[in-house]
Amino acid sequence: MSLDKEKIKHVAKLARISVNDAKIDSLTKDLNSIFKFIEQLNELDTNKVEPLTSILNQSLRSRKDEINDGKIREKVLKNSPKDSEEFFVVPKVVE
Amino acid sequence: MSDITNQSLNQIIKRIKTKEISSTDLTKAYIKNIEGAKKLNAFVTTTFDYALDKAKQFDNKPNFDQLLPGIPLAVKDLFCTENFKTTAGSNILNNFVPSYESTVTKNLWDNGSFLLGKLNCDEFAMGSSNETSYFGNVINPVGDQLVPGGSSGGSSSALAADLTPATIGTDTGGSIRQPASFTGTVGLKPTYGLCSRWGIVAFASSLDQAGPMTKDITDCAIMLEAMSGFDEKDSTSINKKKENYSKNLKDNIKGLKIGIPKEYRVDNMPKEIDELWEKGKKILKDLGAELIDISLPHTKYALPTYYIVAPAEASSNLARYDGVRYGYRSEKGKDLIEMYENTRSEGFGDEVKRRILIGTYVLSSGYYDAYYLKAQKVRQLIKKDFDDNFTKVDAILTPSTPSSAFKIGEKTNDPVSMYLNDIFTVPTNLAGLPALSLPAGLDKQGLPLGLQLIGKPLDEQKILNIGYAFEKNCGFKNEIKKWWA
Numbered sequence: 026m027s028l029d030k031e032k033i034k035h036v037a038k039l040a041r042i043s044v045n046d047a048k049i050d051s052l053t054k055d056l057n058s059i060f061k062f063i064e065q066l067n068e069l070d071t072n073k074v075e076p077l078t079s080i081l082n083q084s085l086r087s088r089k090d091e092i093n094d095g096k097i098r099e100k101v102l103k104n105s106p107k108d109s110e111e112f113f114v115v116p117k118v119v120e
Numbered sequence: 121m122s123d124i125t126n127q128s129l130n131q132i133i134k135r136i137k138t139k140e141i142s143s144t145d146l147t148k149a150y151i152k153n154i155e156g157a158k159k160l161n162a163f164v165t166t167t168f169d170y171a172l173d174k175a176k177q178f179d180n181k182p183n184f185d186q187l188l189p190g191i192p193l194a195v196k197d198l199f200c201t202e203n204f205k206t207t208a209g210s211n212i213l214n215n216f217v218p219s220y221e222s223t224v225t226k227n228l229w230d231n232g233s234f235l236l237g238k239l240n241c242d243e244f245a246m247g248s249s250n251e252t253s254y255f256g257n258v259i260n261p262v263g264d265q266l267v268p269g270g271s272s273g274g275s276s277s278a279l280a281a282d283l284t285p286a287t288i289g290t291d292t293g294g295s296i297r298q299p300a301s302f303t304g305t306v307g308l309k310p311t312y313g314l315c316s317r318w319g320i321v322a323f324a325s326s327l328d329q330a331g332p333m334t335k336d337i338t339d340c341a342i343m344l345e346a347m348s349g350f351d352e353k354d355s356t357s358i359n360k361k362k363e364n365y366s367k368n369l370k371d372n373i374k375g376l377k378i379g380i381p382k383e384y385r386v387d388n389m390p391k392e393i394d395e396l397w398e399k400g401k402k403i404l405k406d407l408g409a410e411l412i413d414i415s416l417p418h419t420k421y422a423l424p425t426y427y428i429v430a431p432a433e434a435s436s437n438l439a440r441y442d443g444v445r446y447g448y449r450s451e452k453g454k455d456l457i458e459m460y461e462n463t464r465s466e467g468f469g470d471e472v473k474r475r476i477l478i479g480t481y482v483l484s485s486g487y488y489d490a491y492y493l494k495a496q497k498v499r500q501l502i503k504k505d506f507d508d509n510f511t512k513v514d515a516i517l518t519p520s521t522p523s524s525a526f527k528i529g530e531k532t533n534d535p536v537s538m539y540l541n542d543i544f545t546v547p548t549n550l551a552g553l554p555a556l557s558l559p560a561g562l563d564k565q566g567l568p569l570g571l572q573l574i575g576k577p578l579d580e581q582k583i584l585n586i587g588y589a590f591e592k593n594c595g596f597k598n599e600i601k602k603w604w605a
Contacts, residue, residue, distance in 0.1 A: 059539075062424055076497050104217060
């Protein structure tokens with residue numbers, strides 16, 4: 026199958042990346058050549074194969090549900106592009 | 121005394137222990153080299169004042185019982201370092217200063233070393249030539265205008281140019297081994313789960329693994345010993361006893377069975393790669409190892425599988441860069457959604473955006489089964505290829521890369537040709553296996569080439585031992601002229 030510009034714009038919307046019209050042609054070409062490469066996998070019959078979801082022979086550990094840190098508000102806010110008092114600030118969401 | 125910085129880490133440690141050189145003088149020697157090597161563009165950040173301070177502290181109160189006593193180390197800029205900027209080679213993290221330290225770097229510092237600087241890399245470790253970094257290309261010290269490999273390109277360049285005695289990288293599809301091969305150095309991707317992923321900027325979490333990059337095998341064993349170990353903070357960390365890789369290094373490999381997979385070749389592969397492989401086989405055979413022809417039939421599907429699994433995981437992992445909590449934020453856009461879209465469009469480079477789009481697409485409704493689920497199934501077949509053969513052999517020998525270092529700009533217009541660089545390294549990431557790239561020879565142009573040893577899960581000691589025996593008998597010497605200084 027091939028990816029057209031509209032589909033790529035839709036996927037970009039899902040990924041929250043704005044795609045500039047000047048770049049859409051080269052992006053379409055690149056993605057189509059990558060997907061052509063990926064689609065070699067269709068040569069293989071995998072009907073009876075279980076998907077591999079973890080390469081470890083162990084299941085994920087569970088831990089006690091307890092607070093082991095906290096009181097690090099300053100550290101959490103330290104890198105924020107914009108904050109006010111104790112909060113992250115974003116463009117207005119509700120009118 | 122000859123220049124201390126062109127020696128291997130284990131030789132330097134000996135000299136520190138015998139007090140032939142102080143940590144301060146050692147650190148100063150590296151700083152001098154780094155200042156004279158700006159052309160290579162290997163560093164994103166240097167931490168000279170901090171390093172000199174730590175060196176002084178060590179000299180005032182030395183502890184020679186540590187694995188890395190008083191050793192300055194530069195690390196890939198993908199490891200979070202507390203209070204030192206960590207960029208992952210991206211504009212989106214250009215101003216990010218972590219308030220925590222990655223487990224792997226903390227382990228290195230707890231063994232006596234300290235930070236000398238942060239090394240350039242492909243953006244979010246996505247690349248095979250270091251050309252996707254926001255901070256510009258890195259130059260390979262083996263030749264001007266050549267790429268140092270990637271994504272750990274700053275690491276391989278700095279190591280080969282004597283700007284750090286050893287270093288660490290991360291390897292998701294070959295990002296330690298391919299740059300090691302391109303620079304005539306040693307690089308190890310450990311078993312998935314051996315080194316903690318906590319505090320490493322995530323790319324593809326089921327494939328990412330940190331590992332050492334060093335001048336020789338002894339150094340590799342020392343660094344692996346220092347950086348590895350169980351970590352509660354990484355849910356996929358393996359809980360096992362710590363091993364003394366350096367103490368247990370042995371060069372007797374008599375009777376070991378080495379698999380030679382017939383599928384590790386590509387169309388138009390330079391003859392020199394075949395000759396190098398033959399040379400490797402002969403060395404191991406002469407040392408008493410038994411060579412066994414094997415087949416890993418799904419090898420050719422590893423790279424297409426990787427280019428579904430890795431972007432899928434990346435698109436999820438990189439969703440966190442939204443311009444709200446940390447990192448770059450665009451000032452453009454009339455509402456929150458546009459702020460996200462502009463932040464991510466301006467903050468990420470082209471290759472990262474491409475991979476996020478691939479990942480988003482293969483995980484999107486209606487395509488998940490055709491791509492992502494299919495890839496997970498093929499990943500099972502690739503792992504099974506290795507499982508089946510590891511009942512017959514102790515390790516597998518292959519070339520590390522299908523070519524030597526290429527020129528800057530040579531492959532940037534064709535993503536697939538760039539991806540093909542990782543054709544021999546990607547299968548082990550998919551299968552979670554340890555793999556070592558060791559320098560083995562030079563091509564016609566005098567550029568280094570590497571061979572790869574793949575081991576069973578958690579069998580790092582064995583591939584290190586084979587590498588150790590190989591190194592002693594291979595006669596490879598990395599003679600780099602310091603043309604940049």
